[in-house]
Amino acid sequence: MGSHAYTPPRARGPWWTSLYVQVLAAIAVGALIGHFWPQTGVALKPLGDAFIKLVKMVIAPVIFLTIVTGIAGMRDIGEVGRVVLKALGYFLVVSTFALxxxxxxxxxxxxGTGLNIDPASLDAGAVATYAEKAHDTTVVGFLLNVIPNTPASAFAEGEILQVLFFSVVFGLALALVGDRGQPLLDVLxxxxxxxFRLVGILMRAAPVGAFGAFAFTIGKYGVGAIANLALLVGTFYVTAALFVVVVLGLIALANGFSIFKLLRYLREELLLVLGTSSSEAALPSLINKMERAGASKSVVGLVVPTGYSFNLDGTNIYMTLAALFIAQALNIHLSWEEQALLLGVAMLSSKGAAGVTGSGFITLAATLSVVPSVPVAGMALILGVDRFMSECRSITNFIGNAVATLVVARWEGELDRERLDAALNGRLPTDPEPLADDPSVTPETA
Incomplete structure (x- = not known):
């Protein structure tokens, strides 16, 4: 890939105009309101819901446009299959290691040791809805659901994998049409x-969304809810942090970039995921950031949406950790054979329930329903703190997908190292330079 000359960044505006600072302040204020005025915090939930709906509104079109224009611009159509296979191979290895x-x-x-919970005291009704969803979700059903009934239904229902499937097929068709498809490609x-300009506009509302969502979380569940299960929550956060720093850090190092610089580069998105407890809220922005960091549009378009369903590092850590916590709390001893069964089932269920809302809790229910030693009703023990662990799951999943995208792009020779170095070291041109003002500019077109 060709080299690019980078101009020094222009002077930034006042520190308070930074999206990072605004979202951080919004989370802090939201936490205070939720703690001291919990009813008000709960009432602010629509602000977070509205922002997430705004972002979800553009996710399907962004994925479609990124994938179709990326594939149609490829000279080697075989690259599509190669990228997908490499990505799935990476996802399988890393997500299994997370389990x-x-x-x-x-x-x-x-x-969970020492809690000595009586299984008869569990409220099975509290988790009945999740258990029902888990029962309805099978691997075969999941695979069939990847194919949309119609192209329009995929977009209308916002199913990421369905949009991904149709986008890949349509992108291949447009590429095979050749020169006759160029006018349509120009329009796309x-x-x-x-x-992407619309995404930039919507992101201006991120502080409001993070404020409302975090105020609701603290107001409804309260920091005190963590006290009884502090060891579980703390263990999960520390484990996820070590996984990011050590495992993903070593993967990043082996591929020529620093995990810490990547985290700094994605700091606005990470705070947004923390505030909204949803990695989907930052999906369009992640696509933009990965392209700007030098990964080709075709690789980004294929890896990021697929990773959101198949590369759930944080969810996988949570599943096995939570399952064993429940067993320990109920004084149920699991042999190594039973733990191996748990691991195998978790590998399948984590894929079968991919893309389902609340997938972390649902996949846990699906796993426990197949391992008879641990009752599904035991999930009621962690229901109160699941929201707090959901934030860590989402952040870890998000970081894992960012790393995966850069790694697969490097494997494919589709990573502009000069652009990546500039991005991670804060040397990309800022407004009103084209790279920042027009996120559609990619390594191929800059």
Whole structure:
């Protein structure tokens, strides 16, 4: 890939105009309101819901436009299959390792030991809805659901995998049409630029969304809800942090970039995920940031949406850690054979329930329903703190997908190292330079 000359960043505006600072302040204020005026905090929930709906509104079109324009611009159509296979291989290895990490930590720390909960005292009705959803979700049903009934239904229902499937097929068809498809490709490129500009506009509302969502979380569940299960929540956060720093850090190092610089580059998105407890809220922005960091549009378009369903590192750590916590709290001893079964089932269920709302809790229910030693009703023990762990799951999943995108792009020779170095070291041009003002600019077009 060709080299690019970078101009020094222009002077930034006052510190309070930074989206990072605004979202951080919004989370802090939201936490205070939720703690001291919980009823008001709960009442602010629509602000967070509205922002997430605004972002979800553009997710399907952004994925479609990114994938179609990326694939149609490829010279080697075989690259599509190659990228997908490499991405899925990476997801399988790393996500399986995440499951093992959760299992090992649970055995070492044993966060549930000593609680001595009587299984008869559990409220099975509290988790009945999740258990029902888990029962309805099978691997075969999941695979069939990847194919939309119609292209319009995929967009209308906002199913990421369905949009991904149709986008890949349509992108291949447009590429095979050749020169006759160029006028349509030009239109889609122009539409893509408009949608990314729209994403930039919507992100201005991120502080409001983070404020409302975090105020609701603290107001409804309260920091005190963590006290009884502090060891579980603390163990999960520390394990996820170590996974990011050590495992993903080593993967990043082996591929020529620093995990800490990547976290700094994505700091606005990470705070947004923390505030809204949803990694989807930052999906369009992640696509933009990965392209700006030098990964080709085609690789970004294929890896990021697929990773949101198949590369759930944080969810996988949570699943095995939470399952063993429940067993320990109920004084149920699981043999190594039963733990191996738990691991195997978790590998399948984490894919079968991918993309489902509240997938972390649902996949846990699906796993426990197949392992008879641990009652599904035991999930009622962690229901009160699941929201707090959901934030950590989402952040870890988000970071894992950012790393995966850069790694697969490097494997494909589709990563502009000069652009990546400039992005991670804060040397990309800022407004009103084209790279920042027009996120549709990619390594191929800059």
């Amino acid at each position: 093992i990490v959760g299992l090992v930590v649970a055995n070492i720390v044993q966060p 490129n122009a539409t893509s630029a408009a949608f």
